[in-house]
Amino acid sequence: MMIVMKPTATEQEVQAVIDRVQSVGARTHLSRGEELTVIGAIGDREHVARLELEGTPGVDRVVPILKPYKLASSQFKHGRRTVLEIGSRKIGGENFALIAGPCTVESREQTLETARVVRDAGAALFRGGAYKPRTSPYAFQGLGQEGLRLLAEAKRETGLPVVTEVMDSRDLEAVLEVADVVQIGARNMQNYSLLSEVGRCGRPALLKRGLSSTLEELLMAAEYILKEGNEAVILCERGIRTFETAYRFTLDLTAVPVLKELSHLPVIVDPSHAAGRRDLVTPLSLAAAAAGADGIIVEVHPRPEEAICDGAQALLADEFAAYAERVQAVAAIAGKATSAVAV
Secondary structure, three states: OEEEEOOOOOHHHHHHHHHHHHOOOOEEEEEEOOOOEEEEEEOOHHHHHOOOOOOOOOEEEEEOOOOOOOOOEOOOOOOOOOOEEEOOEEEEOOEEEEEEEOOOOOOHHHHHHHHHHHHHOOOOEEEOOOOOOOOOOOOOOOOOHHHHHHHHHHHHHHOOOEEEEOOOHHHHHHHHOOOOEEEEOHHHOOOHHHHHHHHHHOOOEEEEOOOOOOHHHHHHHHHHHHOOOOOOEEEEEOOEOOOOOOOOOEOOOOHHHHHHHHEOOOEEEOHHHHHOOHHHHHHHHHHHHHOOOOEEEEEEEOOHHHOOOOHHHOEEHHHHHHHHHHHHHHHHHOOOEEOOOOO
C-alpha cells in the first residue's frame, strides 16, 4: 500500500511511519516529491493494515495499490512521472532522448566513428554491445572485455553516456566500470536473479520487453529491479512475436500510451529490432515519437554491409543526422524537448 504523508509532516514523523511498517516485516520505499512524500509499504497486506496508520501523526491517507507491480505502478508516484538524469541528459517526463550506436562493438575504428556521428547529430546516449545474445551458439557473441574498453574510449572522446547490455551477473562488475545505463535484453527480461543483481548495483537499467511477454509481465520484471532500491528503470518496447512474417517482430506501439497509463517509468522504443529492415526503421521511429515515447534506441553503422551483426537493420551513419532531425521534430510536436549533448 501507499502511505501519503501530509505536506507538513516532519522527518521524525516520516521515520516513525517507516519504523512501524518495517516492524511487521514489510519493506519501505520512500519517494519524495516537491509537495508530497509517499512511503510504499511492500509486504503482507494484512499485517500492514493492522497497523492502522490512518490518524498517525503526519499521515494524510493510506491508499491500497491494487496492481501486482507495486513500485512500478503509476499509483506509487501519485500521478508524477519518473525522470532520470543520465549525466546531463534527461529521460522521461517532457524529455526525449535519442540513444544510438552499433548493434555490436566490432573494432576501434567502427566504434569511434559511429560515436562521433551520433554525438554530432544530437544523440543523448551511445549504445553498443560488448556482450551479444545470439540465437545460434556459433554466431559472434561480442568482443567482451575488449568491447568494453572500446566503449570506454568512445565515452571519453565524445562525452556521451554509454548504454550496454549485461547477459550474466558474473560480467556485471566489468560492465559497471563503463556503462552509465545497464541494458537487460529481451531474452533476459525474466532472468530474475540477473534483474535483482542489477537492482542492487544502483545503476540505471534499460529493460527490454520479452519476445512474447505481456505488459504486466514486463512491469513485474521491472519490479524485481525496483524492489532492490533501484528506482532508475527505463522500459523498452522492441517488438513482440506474432503470426506475421513480413518483418522480424510486430512493434506494439499501443504499449507506449498503455505503459504510461499503468506505470510512472519512462518508456522508449527500439524500432531496429522490431523491423529487422533499414527501410522500416524511420517510419516506425516517427510513429513511436508521435505516440509519446520518451526516447528511441536505434542502431547505426558506418558500413552496415560489413557489419558482423544485424547490418540489415542499421541506419547508415551518413544519413543519421537527417533521421535524427526528423524524429526530434515529431517528438517536439508530441510535446517533448530533446535531451542531447551540446557540441
